Amino acid sequence: MGRTSAPHRLIDLETSRALILRCAWTIDTGGHAGRDSSIAKAHVGDAVGRIVDRSVQICGSLGVSHDLPLARITAEVRPFRIYDGPTETHQWAIARRALRERARVRS
Numbered sequence: 001m002g003r004t005s006a007p008h009r010l011i012d013l014e015t016s017r018a019l020i021l022r023c024a025w026t027i028d029t030g031g032h033a034g035r036d037s038s039i040a041k042a043h044v045g046d047a048v049g050r051i052v053d054r055s056v057q058i059c060g061s062l063g064v065s066h067d068l069p070l071a072r073i074t075a076e077v078r079p080f081r082i083y084d085g086p087t088e089t090h091q092w093a094i095a096r097r098a099l100r101e102r103a104r105v106r107s
Contacts, residue, residue: 005054009054012050012051013047013051015047016040016043016044016048019039019043020040022036023037034093035094038090038094038097039090041083041084042087044080045081048077048080052070055073056074
């Protein structure tokens with residue numbers, strides 16, 4: 001787990017960044033960002049949780065002590081999975097949109 005953790009966290013960071021930038025670009029160009037924002041929220045909330053959780057595990061007991069800012073970051077990150085609805089809600093919204101688009105293309 002230790003040797004493969006860093007590449008996975010880097011992938012989480014880079015995909016999160018790309019999804020957020022795509023959502024921002026869609027909004028900036030006047031597009032409707034419902035789909036993009038649902039995808040970004042579902043991925044980024046989980047990715048941030050994985051990154052912080054792994055950081056706590058690496059630091060051991062220091063990860064939950066107040067000697068490092070990691071305990072505060074952990075407390076601040078937890079609500080990201082809940083803001084604007086839980087990840088599962090966004091996954092259902094993404095699936096509904098995909099099914100509607102598929103039905104529209106087939107008809």
